[in-house]
Amino acid sequence: MNEFYQKDIISIKDYTKDQLESIFTSTDKIMKLSLSERREISKGKTLGYLFYEPSTRTRLSFDSAMASIGGNSLGISDITSSSTQKGESLADTVRIMSIYSDVLVLRHTLDGSSRFAAEISDKPIINAGSGTEEHPTQAIQDLYTIKKEKKKIDGLKIGIVGDLKYGRTVYSLLHGLGNYDVDVRLISPESLRIRSDSTYEIKKKLDFTESTNIEDHLDELDVLYVTRIQKERFPDEEEYLKVKGSYVVGLDMLKRMKDDTIILHPLPRIDEISADVDKTKNAKYFEQAEYGKHTRAAILGMILNENGF
Ligand code: CP
Known part of the structure:
Protein backbone atom coordinates (compact mmCIF):
# COMPACT_ATOMS: atom_id res chain seq x y z
CA MET A 1 0.00 0.00 0.00
CA ASN A 2 1.32 3.51 -0.74
CA GLU A 3 2.07 5.33 2.51
CA PHE A 4 0.13 8.50 1.54
CA TYR A 5 -3.12 6.58 0.98
CA GLN A 6 -5.98 8.22 2.93
CA LYS A 7 -3.48 10.30 4.96
CA ASP A 8 -3.84 13.99 5.90
CA ILE A 9 -1.25 16.56 4.83
CA ILE A 10 -1.07 18.99 7.73
CA SER A 11 2.57 19.99 8.18
CA ILE A 12 5.72 19.64 6.11
CA LYS A 13 7.41 18.70 9.40
CA ASP A 14 5.70 15.29 9.15
CA TYR A 15 7.75 14.31 6.06
CA THR A 16 11.20 12.80 5.64
CA LYS A 17 13.47 13.48 2.69
CA ASP A 18 12.56 10.08 1.24
CA GLN A 19 8.87 10.87 1.44
CA LEU A 20 9.34 14.26 -0.22
CA GLU A 21 11.45 12.64 -2.92
CA SER A 22 8.73 10.04 -3.52
CA ILE A 23 6.22 12.88 -4.12
CA PHE A 24 8.68 14.41 -6.61
CA THR A 25 9.06 11.05 -8.38
CA SER A 26 5.27 10.70 -8.59
CA THR A 27 5.06 14.26 -9.95
CA ASP A 28 7.60 13.42 -12.67
CA LYS A 29 5.59 10.31 -13.46
CA ILE A 30 2.24 12.10 -13.66
CA MET A 31 3.68 14.74 -15.99
CA LYS A 32 4.77 12.01 -18.41
CA LEU A 33 1.38 10.28 -18.55
CA SER A 34 -0.94 10.87 -21.49
CA LEU A 35 -4.13 12.85 -20.80
CA SER A 36 -6.23 9.70 -20.98
CA GLU A 37 -3.93 7.82 -18.57
CA ARG A 38 -4.01 10.75 -16.12
CA ARG A 39 -7.79 10.85 -16.19
CA GLU A 40 -7.99 7.30 -14.85
CA ILE A 41 -6.15 8.16 -11.61
CA SER A 42 -9.02 9.66 -9.64
CA LYS A 43 -11.97 8.97 -11.89
CA GLY A 44 -15.25 9.48 -10.06
CA LYS A 45 -13.63 11.01 -6.94
CA THR A 46 -14.54 14.39 -5.48
CA LEU A 47 -12.30 17.01 -3.93
CA GLY A 48 -14.02 19.39 -1.49
CA TYR A 49 -12.47 22.78 -0.79
CA LEU A 50 -13.11 25.23 2.03
CA PHE A 51 -11.34 28.57 1.80
CA TYR A 52 -11.80 30.96 4.73
CA GLU A 53 -9.16 33.27 3.19
CA PRO A 54 -8.76 34.46 -0.40
CA SER A 55 -6.76 32.36 -2.86
CA THR A 56 -6.06 32.25 -6.56
CA ARG A 57 -3.30 29.69 -7.13
CA THR A 58 -3.86 27.18 -4.37
CA ARG A 59 -7.58 26.74 -4.89
CA LEU A 60 -7.45 26.79 -8.68
CA SER A 61 -4.41 24.52 -8.90
CA PHE A 62 -6.15 21.94 -6.69
CA ASP A 63 -9.26 22.28 -8.85
CA SER A 64 -7.28 21.97 -12.05
CA ALA A 65 -5.13 19.12 -10.66
CA MET A 66 -8.24 17.16 -9.66
CA ALA A 67 -9.82 17.65 -13.11
CA SER A 68 -6.57 16.53 -14.76
CA ILE A 69 -6.69 13.19 -12.92
CA GLY A 70 -10.33 12.58 -13.78
CA GLY A 71 -11.99 13.80 -10.60
CA ASN A 72 -14.24 16.73 -9.84
CA SER A 73 -14.29 19.50 -7.24
CA LEU A 74 -16.89 21.34 -5.23
CA GLY A 75 -16.65 23.71 -2.35
CA ILE A 76 -16.72 27.12 -0.79
CA SER A 77 -14.29 29.76 -2.01
CA ASP A 78 -16.16 32.74 -0.56
CA ILE A 79 -17.07 32.04 3.01
CA THR A 80 -19.53 34.98 3.07
CA SER A 81 -21.82 33.01 0.75
CA SER A 82 -21.85 29.96 3.06
CA SER A 83 -23.69 29.13 6.27
CA THR A 84 -20.62 30.28 8.20
CA GLN A 85 -22.33 33.68 7.85
CA LYS A 86 -25.21 32.30 9.92
CA GLY A 87 -22.81 31.13 12.62
CA GLU A 88 -22.08 27.54 11.55
CA SER A 89 -18.88 26.29 13.17
CA LEU A 90 -15.74 25.09 11.36
CA ALA A 91 -16.33 21.67 12.92
CA ASP A 92 -19.83 21.31 11.44
CA THR A 93 -18.78 22.72 8.07
CA VAL A 94 -15.91 20.21 7.86
CA ARG A 95 -18.25 17.37 8.91
CA ILE A 96 -20.68 18.26 6.13
CA MET A 97 -17.99 18.70 3.48
CA SER A 98 -16.52 15.31 4.39
CA ILE A 99 -19.89 13.71 3.55
CA TYR A 100 -19.81 15.23 0.07
CA SER A 101 -16.11 14.68 -0.75
CA ASP A 102 -13.35 12.06 -0.85
CA VAL A 103 -10.61 14.51 0.20
CA LEU A 104 -10.82 18.03 1.68
CA VAL A 105 -8.62 21.07 1.12
CA LEU A 106 -8.81 23.70 3.86
CA ARG A 107 -7.42 27.23 4.08
CA HIS A 108 -8.16 29.03 7.33
CA THR A 109 -7.03 32.12 9.23
CA LEU A 110 -6.14 30.17 12.39
CA ASP A 111 -2.94 28.30 13.19
CA GLY A 112 -3.89 24.71 14.03
CA SER A 113 -7.11 24.81 11.97
CA SER A 114 -6.13 21.93 9.68
CA ARG A 115 -5.02 19.70 12.53
CA PHE A 116 -8.33 20.43 14.24
CA ALA A 117 -10.27 19.66 11.03
CA ALA A 118 -8.35 16.39 10.61
CA GLU A 119 -9.61 15.24 13.99
CA ILE A 120 -13.20 15.79 12.89
CA SER A 121 -13.15 14.67 9.27
CA ASP A 122 -13.25 11.02 8.30
CA LYS A 123 -11.81 12.02 4.91
CA PRO A 124 -8.18 13.17 4.46
CA ILE A 125 -7.54 16.88 5.07
CA ILE A 126 -4.95 18.83 3.08
CA ASN A 127 -3.75 22.04 4.71
CA ALA A 128 -3.87 24.80 2.07
CA GLY A 129 -2.64 27.47 4.50
CA SER A 130 -3.28 27.71 8.24
CA GLY A 131 -2.84 31.21 9.67
CA THR A 132 0.81 32.26 9.73
CA GLU A 133 1.84 28.70 10.55
CA GLU A 134 2.15 26.45 7.49
CA HIS A 135 1.37 25.92 3.80
CA GLU A 290 2.57 25.49 -12.93
CA TYR A 291 4.50 22.86 -10.96
CA GLY A 292 1.97 23.54 -8.19
CA LYS A 293 -0.72 21.93 -10.30
CA HIS A 294 1.38 18.83 -11.05
CA THR A 295 2.67 18.33 -7.49
CA ARG A 296 -0.92 18.63 -6.21
CA ALA A 297 -2.16 16.15 -8.83
CA ALA A 298 0.50 13.70 -7.62
CA ILE A 299 -0.42 14.28 -3.96
CA LEU A 300 -4.14 13.75 -4.70
CA GLY A 301 -3.40 10.65 -6.75
CA MET A 302 -1.37 9.17 -3.89
CA ILE A 303 -3.99 10.01 -1.25
CA LEU A 304 -6.85 8.58 -3.29
CA ASN A 305 -5.27 5.35 -4.62
CA GLU A 306 -4.31 2.54 -2.30
CA ASN A 307 -1.62 1.23 -4.66
CA GLY A 308 -0.53 4.59 -6.01
CA PHE A 309 -0.75 5.21 -9.74
N1 CP B 1 0.85 30.91 -3.15
C1 CP B 1 -0.42 30.96 -2.73
O1 CP B 1 -0.80 30.39 -1.70
O2 CP B 1 -1.23 31.71 -3.54
P1 CP B 1 -2.77 31.96 -3.31
O3 CP B 1 -2.92 32.76 -2.03
O4 CP B 1 -3.24 32.72 -4.53
O5 CP B 1 -3.44 30.63 -3.16
Missing part, protein backbone atom coordinates in the same frame (compact mmCIF):
# COMPACT_ATOMS: atom_id res chain seq x y z
CA PRO A 136 2.83 22.45 3.21
CA THR A 137 1.78 21.85 -0.40
CA GLN A 138 3.35 25.22 -1.33
CA ALA A 139 6.64 24.00 0.16
CA ILE A 140 6.39 20.75 -1.80
CA GLN A 141 5.87 22.75 -5.00
CA ASP A 142 8.76 25.10 -4.06
CA LEU A 143 11.17 22.24 -3.38
CA TYR A 144 10.09 20.49 -6.56
CA THR A 145 10.68 23.71 -8.54
CA ILE A 146 14.18 24.08 -7.08
CA LYS A 147 14.97 20.47 -7.92
CA LYS A 148 13.65 20.75 -11.48
CA GLU A 149 15.28 24.07 -12.27
CA LYS A 150 18.64 23.55 -10.48
CA LYS A 151 18.77 19.74 -10.93
CA LYS A 152 19.48 19.32 -7.21
CA ILE A 153 18.68 20.81 -3.80
CA ASP A 154 21.69 19.69 -1.73
CA GLY A 155 24.63 22.09 -1.89
CA LEU A 156 22.64 25.18 -2.91
CA LYS A 157 22.82 28.68 -1.42
CA ILE A 158 19.26 29.90 -0.95
CA GLY A 159 18.21 33.45 -0.01
CA ILE A 160 14.73 34.01 1.38
CA VAL A 161 13.69 37.66 1.48
CA GLY A 162 10.69 39.65 2.66
CA ASP A 163 8.09 38.94 5.29
CA LEU A 164 9.63 36.13 7.31
CA LYS A 165 7.57 36.83 10.41
CA TYR A 166 4.10 36.24 9.00
CA GLY A 167 4.94 34.23 5.86
CA ARG A 168 3.57 30.70 6.29
CA THR A 169 5.17 29.61 3.02
CA VAL A 170 8.55 30.53 4.56
CA TYR A 171 8.05 28.32 7.63
CA SER A 172 6.98 25.34 5.55
CA LEU A 173 9.85 25.89 3.11
CA LEU A 174 12.43 26.14 5.92
CA HIS A 175 11.19 22.93 7.54
CA GLY A 176 11.26 21.23 4.12
CA LEU A 177 14.78 22.51 3.42
CA GLY A 178 15.81 21.07 6.79
CA ASN A 179 15.88 17.68 5.04
CA TYR A 180 18.64 18.86 2.70
CA ASP A 181 22.21 20.11 2.98
CA VAL A 182 21.70 23.77 2.07
CA ASP A 183 23.08 27.17 3.07
CA VAL A 184 20.14 29.49 3.81
CA ARG A 185 20.29 33.30 4.12
CA LEU A 186 17.23 34.93 5.67
CA ILE A 187 16.85 38.58 4.69
CA SER A 188 14.14 40.81 6.14
CA PRO A 189 13.48 44.13 7.85
CA GLU A 190 14.34 43.85 11.56
CA SER A 191 10.63 43.86 12.51
CA LEU A 192 9.86 40.97 10.13
CA ARG A 193 12.55 38.52 11.23
CA ILE A 194 11.56 34.88 11.52
CA ARG A 195 9.60 34.23 14.74
CA SER A 196 11.86 33.08 17.56
CA ASP A 197 9.41 30.36 18.67
CA SER A 198 9.98 28.66 15.29
CA THR A 199 13.71 29.36 15.06
CA TYR A 200 14.56 26.89 17.80
CA GLU A 201 12.98 23.97 15.97
CA ILE A 202 14.28 24.97 12.52
CA LYS A 203 17.83 25.47 13.86
CA LYS A 204 17.98 21.81 14.86
CA LYS A 205 17.83 20.83 11.18
CA LEU A 206 19.07 23.77 9.15
CA ASP A 207 21.97 26.23 9.04
CA PHE A 208 20.87 29.78 8.31
CA THR A 209 22.04 33.34 8.78
CA GLU A 210 19.85 36.41 9.29
CA SER A 211 20.40 39.91 7.94
CA THR A 212 18.58 43.00 6.72
CA ASN A 213 20.84 43.64 3.72
CA ILE A 214 20.07 41.79 0.50
CA GLU A 215 23.06 43.36 -1.30
CA ASP A 216 25.53 41.33 0.80
CA HIS A 217 24.22 38.05 -0.63
CA LEU A 218 23.31 38.74 -4.26
CA ASP A 219 26.46 37.41 -5.96
CA GLU A 220 26.43 34.13 -4.03
CA LEU A 221 22.86 32.87 -4.29
CA ASP A 222 21.68 29.96 -6.42
CA VAL A 223 18.05 30.63 -5.52
CA LEU A 224 16.38 33.85 -4.39
CA TYR A 225 12.94 33.18 -2.89
CA VAL A 226 11.05 36.47 -2.65
CA THR A 227 7.96 36.94 -0.49
CA ARG A 228 5.32 39.66 -0.26
CA ILE A 229 5.12 41.85 2.80
CA GLN A 230 1.62 40.86 3.85
CA LYS A 231 -0.36 43.96 4.75
CA GLU A 232 -3.32 41.86 5.92
CA ARG A 233 -1.27 40.19 8.70
CA PHE A 234 -0.13 43.41 10.42
CA PRO A 235 -2.06 44.33 13.58
CA ASP A 236 -1.14 47.99 12.95
CA GLU A 237 -1.09 49.62 9.48
CA GLU A 238 1.57 52.12 10.65
CA GLU A 239 3.95 49.17 11.15
CA TYR A 240 3.20 47.92 7.63
CA LEU A 241 3.89 51.34 6.12
CA LYS A 242 7.34 51.40 7.80
CA VAL A 243 8.47 48.25 5.93
CA LYS A 244 6.42 48.44 2.73
CA GLY A 245 8.69 48.37 -0.32
CA SER A 246 11.78 47.36 1.71
CA TYR A 247 13.08 45.10 -1.08
CA VAL A 248 12.35 45.38 -4.77
CA VAL A 249 14.07 42.87 -7.06
CA GLY A 250 14.66 44.58 -10.40
CA LEU A 251 17.00 44.26 -13.38
CA ASP A 252 19.67 46.25 -11.49
CA MET A 253 19.75 43.61 -8.74
CA LEU A 254 19.62 40.79 -11.26
CA LYS A 255 22.83 42.06 -12.90
CA ARG A 256 24.65 41.48 -9.63
CA MET A 257 23.48 37.89 -9.28
CA LYS A 258 25.00 34.80 -10.85
CA ASP A 259 23.91 34.16 -14.42
CA ASP A 260 21.97 31.06 -13.37
CA THR A 261 20.39 32.27 -10.12
CA ILE A 262 16.69 31.45 -10.17
CA ILE A 263 14.08 33.77 -8.68
CA LEU A 264 11.06 32.20 -7.04
CA HIS A 265 7.98 33.69 -5.37
CA PRO A 266 4.94 31.86 -3.99
CA LEU A 267 2.82 34.74 -5.38
CA PRO A 268 0.76 36.89 -5.28
CA ARG A 269 3.34 39.61 -5.86
CA ILE A 270 2.65 43.29 -5.33
CA ASP A 271 5.80 45.30 -6.08
CA GLU A 272 8.64 43.19 -4.64
CA ILE A 273 9.67 41.89 -8.08
CA SER A 274 9.45 44.40 -10.90
CA ALA A 275 7.56 43.26 -13.99
CA ASP A 276 10.63 43.63 -16.25
CA VAL A 277 12.24 40.68 -14.41
CA ASP A 278 9.42 38.41 -15.65
CA LYS A 279 10.88 38.00 -19.12
CA THR A 280 14.38 37.08 -17.93
CA LYS A 281 15.58 33.46 -17.84
CA ASN A 282 16.08 33.80 -14.07
CA ALA A 283 12.38 34.34 -13.34
CA LYS A 284 10.86 30.97 -12.50
CA TYR A 285 7.81 31.99 -10.45
CA PHE A 286 5.28 31.23 -13.18
CA GLU A 287 6.86 27.81 -13.77
CA GLN A 288 6.66 27.37 -9.97
CA ALA A 289 2.90 28.05 -10.12
Whole structure:
Protein backbone atom coordinates (compact mmCIF):
# COMPACT_ATOMS: atom_id res chain seq x y z
CA MET A 1 0.00 0.00 0.00
CA ASN A 2 1.32 3.51 -0.74
CA GLU A 3 2.07 5.33 2.51
CA PHE A 4 0.13 8.50 1.54
CA TYR A 5 -3.12 6.58 0.98
CA GLN A 6 -5.98 8.22 2.93
CA LYS A 7 -3.48 10.30 4.96
CA ASP A 8 -3.84 13.99 5.90
CA ILE A 9 -1.25 16.56 4.83
CA ILE A 10 -1.07 18.99 7.73
CA SER A 11 2.57 19.99 8.18
CA ILE A 12 5.72 19.64 6.11
CA LYS A 13 7.41 18.70 9.40
CA ASP A 14 5.70 15.29 9.15
CA TYR A 15 7.75 14.31 6.06
CA THR A 16 11.20 12.80 5.64
CA LYS A 17 13.47 13.48 2.69
CA ASP A 18 12.56 10.08 1.24
CA GLN A 19 8.87 10.87 1.44
CA LEU A 20 9.34 14.26 -0.22
CA GLU A 21 11.45 12.64 -2.92
CA SER A 22 8.73 10.04 -3.52
CA ILE A 23 6.22 12.88 -4.12
CA PHE A 24 8.68 14.41 -6.61
CA THR A 25 9.06 11.05 -8.38
CA SER A 26 5.27 10.70 -8.59
CA THR A 27 5.06 14.26 -9.95
CA ASP A 28 7.60 13.42 -12.67
CA LYS A 29 5.59 10.31 -13.46
CA ILE A 30 2.24 12.10 -13.66
CA MET A 31 3.68 14.74 -15.99
CA LYS A 32 4.77 12.01 -18.41
CA LEU A 33 1.38 10.28 -18.55
CA SER A 34 -0.94 10.87 -21.49
CA LEU A 35 -4.13 12.85 -20.80
CA SER A 36 -6.23 9.70 -20.98
CA GLU A 37 -3.93 7.82 -18.57
CA ARG A 38 -4.01 10.75 -16.12
CA ARG A 39 -7.79 10.85 -16.19
CA GLU A 40 -7.99 7.30 -14.85
CA ILE A 41 -6.15 8.16 -11.61
CA SER A 42 -9.02 9.66 -9.64
CA LYS A 43 -11.97 8.97 -11.89
CA GLY A 44 -15.25 9.48 -10.06
CA LYS A 45 -13.63 11.01 -6.94
CA THR A 46 -14.54 14.39 -5.48
CA LEU A 47 -12.30 17.01 -3.93
CA GLY A 48 -14.02 19.39 -1.49
CA TYR A 49 -12.47 22.78 -0.79
CA LEU A 50 -13.11 25.23 2.03
CA PHE A 51 -11.34 28.57 1.80
CA TYR A 52 -11.80 30.96 4.73
CA GLU A 53 -9.16 33.27 3.19
CA PRO A 54 -8.76 34.46 -0.40
CA SER A 55 -6.76 32.36 -2.86
CA THR A 56 -6.06 32.25 -6.56
CA ARG A 57 -3.30 29.69 -7.13
CA THR A 58 -3.86 27.18 -4.37
CA ARG A 59 -7.58 26.74 -4.89
CA LEU A 60 -7.45 26.79 -8.68
CA SER A 61 -4.41 24.52 -8.90
CA PHE A 62 -6.15 21.94 -6.69
CA ASP A 63 -9.26 22.28 -8.85
CA SER A 64 -7.28 21.97 -12.05
CA ALA A 65 -5.13 19.12 -10.66
CA MET A 66 -8.24 17.16 -9.66
CA ALA A 67 -9.82 17.65 -13.11
CA SER A 68 -6.57 16.53 -14.76
CA ILE A 69 -6.69 13.19 -12.92
CA GLY A 70 -10.33 12.58 -13.78
CA GLY A 71 -11.99 13.80 -10.60
CA ASN A 72 -14.24 16.73 -9.84
CA SER A 73 -14.29 19.50 -7.24
CA LEU A 74 -16.89 21.34 -5.23
CA GLY A 75 -16.65 23.71 -2.35
CA ILE A 76 -16.72 27.12 -0.79
CA SER A 77 -14.29 29.76 -2.01
CA ASP A 78 -16.16 32.74 -0.56
CA ILE A 79 -17.07 32.04 3.01
CA THR A 80 -19.53 34.98 3.07
CA SER A 81 -21.82 33.01 0.75
CA SER A 82 -21.85 29.96 3.06
CA SER A 83 -23.69 29.13 6.27
CA THR A 84 -20.62 30.28 8.20
CA GLN A 85 -22.33 33.68 7.85
CA LYS A 86 -25.21 32.30 9.92
CA GLY A 87 -22.81 31.13 12.62
CA GLU A 88 -22.08 27.54 11.55
CA SER A 89 -18.88 26.29 13.17
CA LEU A 90 -15.74 25.09 11.36
CA ALA A 91 -16.33 21.67 12.92
CA ASP A 92 -19.83 21.31 11.44
CA THR A 93 -18.78 22.72 8.07
CA VAL A 94 -15.91 20.21 7.86
CA ARG A 95 -18.25 17.37 8.91
CA ILE A 96 -20.68 18.26 6.13
CA MET A 97 -17.99 18.70 3.48
CA SER A 98 -16.52 15.31 4.39
CA ILE A 99 -19.89 13.71 3.55
CA TYR A 100 -19.81 15.23 0.07
CA SER A 101 -16.11 14.68 -0.75
CA ASP A 102 -13.35 12.06 -0.85
CA VAL A 103 -10.61 14.51 0.20
CA LEU A 104 -10.82 18.03 1.68
CA VAL A 105 -8.62 21.07 1.12
CA LEU A 106 -8.81 23.70 3.86
CA ARG A 107 -7.42 27.23 4.08
CA HIS A 108 -8.16 29.03 7.33
CA THR A 109 -7.03 32.12 9.23
CA LEU A 110 -6.14 30.17 12.39
CA ASP A 111 -2.94 28.30 13.19
CA GLY A 112 -3.89 24.71 14.03
CA SER A 113 -7.11 24.81 11.97
CA SER A 114 -6.13 21.93 9.68
CA ARG A 115 -5.02 19.70 12.53
CA PHE A 116 -8.33 20.43 14.24
CA ALA A 117 -10.27 19.66 11.03
CA ALA A 118 -8.35 16.39 10.61
CA GLU A 119 -9.61 15.24 13.99
CA ILE A 120 -13.20 15.79 12.89
CA SER A 121 -13.15 14.67 9.27
CA ASP A 122 -13.25 11.02 8.30
CA LYS A 123 -11.81 12.02 4.91
CA PRO A 124 -8.18 13.17 4.46
CA ILE A 125 -7.54 16.88 5.07
CA ILE A 126 -4.95 18.83 3.08
CA ASN A 127 -3.75 22.04 4.71
CA ALA A 128 -3.87 24.80 2.07
CA GLY A 129 -2.64 27.47 4.50
CA SER A 130 -3.28 27.71 8.24
CA GLY A 131 -2.84 31.21 9.67
CA THR A 132 0.81 32.26 9.73
CA GLU A 133 1.84 28.70 10.55
CA GLU A 134 2.15 26.45 7.49
CA HIS A 135 1.37 25.92 3.80
CA PRO A 136 2.83 22.45 3.21
CA THR A 137 1.78 21.85 -0.40
CA GLN A 138 3.35 25.22 -1.33
CA ALA A 139 6.64 24.00 0.16
CA ILE A 140 6.39 20.75 -1.80
CA GLN A 141 5.87 22.75 -5.00
CA ASP A 142 8.76 25.10 -4.06
CA LEU A 143 11.17 22.24 -3.38
CA TYR A 144 10.09 20.49 -6.56
CA THR A 145 10.68 23.71 -8.54
CA ILE A 146 14.18 24.08 -7.08
CA LYS A 147 14.97 20.47 -7.92
CA LYS A 148 13.65 20.75 -11.48
CA GLU A 149 15.28 24.07 -12.27
CA LYS A 150 18.64 23.55 -10.48
CA LYS A 151 18.77 19.74 -10.93
CA LYS A 152 19.48 19.32 -7.21
CA ILE A 153 18.68 20.81 -3.80
CA ASP A 154 21.69 19.69 -1.73
CA GLY A 155 24.63 22.09 -1.89
CA LEU A 156 22.64 25.18 -2.91
CA LYS A 157 22.82 28.68 -1.42
CA ILE A 158 19.26 29.90 -0.95
CA GLY A 159 18.21 33.45 -0.01
CA ILE A 160 14.73 34.01 1.38
CA VAL A 161 13.69 37.66 1.48
CA GLY A 162 10.69 39.65 2.66
CA ASP A 163 8.09 38.94 5.29
CA LEU A 164 9.63 36.13 7.31
CA LYS A 165 7.57 36.83 10.41
CA TYR A 166 4.10 36.24 9.00
CA GLY A 167 4.94 34.23 5.86
CA ARG A 168 3.57 30.70 6.29
CA THR A 169 5.17 29.61 3.02
CA VAL A 170 8.55 30.53 4.56
CA TYR A 171 8.05 28.32 7.63
CA SER A 172 6.98 25.34 5.55
CA LEU A 173 9.85 25.89 3.11
CA LEU A 174 12.43 26.14 5.92
CA HIS A 175 11.19 22.93 7.54
CA GLY A 176 11.26 21.23 4.12
CA LEU A 177 14.78 22.51 3.42
CA GLY A 178 15.81 21.07 6.79
CA ASN A 179 15.88 17.68 5.04
CA TYR A 180 18.64 18.86 2.70
CA ASP A 181 22.21 20.11 2.98
CA VAL A 182 21.70 23.77 2.07
CA ASP A 183 23.08 27.17 3.07
CA VAL A 184 20.14 29.49 3.81
CA ARG A 185 20.29 33.30 4.12
CA LEU A 186 17.23 34.93 5.67
CA ILE A 187 16.85 38.58 4.69
CA SER A 188 14.14 40.81 6.14
CA PRO A 189 13.48 44.13 7.85
CA GLU A 190 14.34 43.85 11.56
CA SER A 191 10.63 43.86 12.51
CA LEU A 192 9.86 40.97 10.13
CA ARG A 193 12.55 38.52 11.23
CA ILE A 194 11.56 34.88 11.52
CA ARG A 195 9.60 34.23 14.74
CA SER A 196 11.86 33.08 17.56
CA ASP A 197 9.41 30.36 18.67
CA SER A 198 9.98 28.66 15.29
CA THR A 199 13.71 29.36 15.06
CA TYR A 200 14.56 26.89 17.80
CA GLU A 201 12.98 23.97 15.97
CA ILE A 202 14.28 24.97 12.52
CA LYS A 203 17.83 25.47 13.86
CA LYS A 204 17.98 21.81 14.86
CA LYS A 205 17.83 20.83 11.18
CA LEU A 206 19.07 23.77 9.15
CA ASP A 207 21.97 26.23 9.04
CA PHE A 208 20.87 29.78 8.31
CA THR A 209 22.04 33.34 8.78
CA GLU A 210 19.85 36.41 9.29
CA SER A 211 20.40 39.91 7.94
CA THR A 212 18.58 43.00 6.72
CA ASN A 213 20.84 43.64 3.72
CA ILE A 214 20.07 41.79 0.50
CA GLU A 215 23.06 43.36 -1.30
CA ASP A 216 25.53 41.33 0.80
CA HIS A 217 24.22 38.05 -0.63
CA LEU A 218 23.31 38.74 -4.26
CA ASP A 219 26.46 37.41 -5.96
CA GLU A 220 26.43 34.13 -4.03
CA LEU A 221 22.86 32.87 -4.29
CA ASP A 222 21.68 29.96 -6.42
CA VAL A 223 18.05 30.63 -5.52
CA LEU A 224 16.38 33.85 -4.39
CA TYR A 225 12.94 33.18 -2.89
CA VAL A 226 11.05 36.47 -2.65
CA THR A 227 7.96 36.94 -0.49
CA ARG A 228 5.32 39.66 -0.26
CA ILE A 229 5.12 41.85 2.80
CA GLN A 230 1.62 40.86 3.85
CA LYS A 231 -0.36 43.96 4.75
CA GLU A 232 -3.32 41.86 5.92
CA ARG A 233 -1.27 40.19 8.70
CA PHE A 234 -0.13 43.41 10.42
CA PRO A 235 -2.06 44.33 13.58
CA ASP A 236 -1.14 47.99 12.95
CA GLU A 237 -1.09 49.62 9.48
CA GLU A 238 1.57 52.12 10.65
CA GLU A 239 3.95 49.17 11.15
CA TYR A 240 3.20 47.92 7.63
CA LEU A 241 3.89 51.34 6.12
CA LYS A 242 7.34 51.40 7.80
CA VAL A 243 8.47 48.25 5.93
CA LYS A 244 6.42 48.44 2.73
CA GLY A 245 8.69 48.37 -0.32
CA SER A 246 11.78 47.36 1.71
CA TYR A 247 13.08 45.10 -1.08
CA VAL A 248 12.35 45.38 -4.77
CA VAL A 249 14.07 42.87 -7.06
CA GLY A 250 14.66 44.58 -10.40
CA LEU A 251 17.00 44.26 -13.38
CA ASP A 252 19.67 46.25 -11.49
CA MET A 253 19.75 43.61 -8.74
CA LEU A 254 19.62 40.79 -11.26
CA LYS A 255 22.83 42.06 -12.90
CA ARG A 256 24.65 41.48 -9.63
CA MET A 257 23.48 37.89 -9.28
CA LYS A 258 25.00 34.80 -10.85
CA ASP A 259 23.91 34.16 -14.42
CA ASP A 260 21.97 31.06 -13.37
CA THR A 261 20.39 32.27 -10.12
CA ILE A 262 16.69 31.45 -10.17
CA ILE A 263 14.08 33.77 -8.68
CA LEU A 264 11.06 32.20 -7.04
CA HIS A 265 7.98 33.69 -5.37
CA PRO A 266 4.94 31.86 -3.99
CA LEU A 267 2.82 34.74 -5.38
CA PRO A 268 0.76 36.89 -5.28
CA ARG A 269 3.34 39.61 -5.86
CA ILE A 270 2.65 43.29 -5.33
CA ASP A 271 5.80 45.30 -6.08
CA GLU A 272 8.64 43.19 -4.64
CA ILE A 273 9.67 41.89 -8.08
CA SER A 274 9.45 44.40 -10.90
CA ALA A 275 7.56 43.26 -13.99
CA ASP A 276 10.63 43.63 -16.25
CA VAL A 277 12.24 40.68 -14.41
CA ASP A 278 9.42 38.41 -15.65
CA LYS A 279 10.88 38.00 -19.12
CA THR A 280 14.38 37.08 -17.93
CA LYS A 281 15.58 33.46 -17.84
CA ASN A 282 16.08 33.80 -14.07
CA ALA A 283 12.38 34.34 -13.34
CA LYS A 284 10.86 30.97 -12.50
CA TYR A 285 7.81 31.99 -10.45
CA PHE A 286 5.28 31.23 -13.18
CA GLU A 287 6.86 27.81 -13.77
CA GLN A 288 6.66 27.37 -9.97
CA ALA A 289 2.90 28.05 -10.12
CA GLU A 290 2.57 25.49 -12.93
CA TYR A 291 4.50 22.86 -10.96
CA GLY A 292 1.97 23.54 -8.19
CA LYS A 293 -0.72 21.93 -10.30
CA HIS A 294 1.38 18.83 -11.05
CA THR A 295 2.67 18.33 -7.49
CA ARG A 296 -0.92 18.63 -6.21
CA ALA A 297 -2.16 16.15 -8.83
CA ALA A 298 0.50 13.70 -7.62
CA ILE A 299 -0.42 14.28 -3.96
CA LEU A 300 -4.14 13.75 -4.70
CA GLY A 301 -3.40 10.65 -6.75
CA MET A 302 -1.37 9.17 -3.89
CA ILE A 303 -3.99 10.01 -1.25
CA LEU A 304 -6.85 8.58 -3.29
CA ASN A 305 -5.27 5.35 -4.62
CA GLU A 306 -4.31 2.54 -2.30
CA ASN A 307 -1.62 1.23 -4.66
CA GLY A 308 -0.53 4.59 -6.01
CA PHE A 309 -0.75 5.21 -9.74
N1 CP B 1 0.85 30.91 -3.15
C1 CP B 1 -0.42 30.96 -2.73
O1 CP B 1 -0.80 30.39 -1.70
O2 CP B 1 -1.23 31.71 -3.54
P1 CP B 1 -2.77 31.96 -3.31
O3 CP B 1 -2.92 32.76 -2.03
O4 CP B 1 -3.24 32.72 -4.53
O5 CP B 1 -3.44 30.63 -3.16
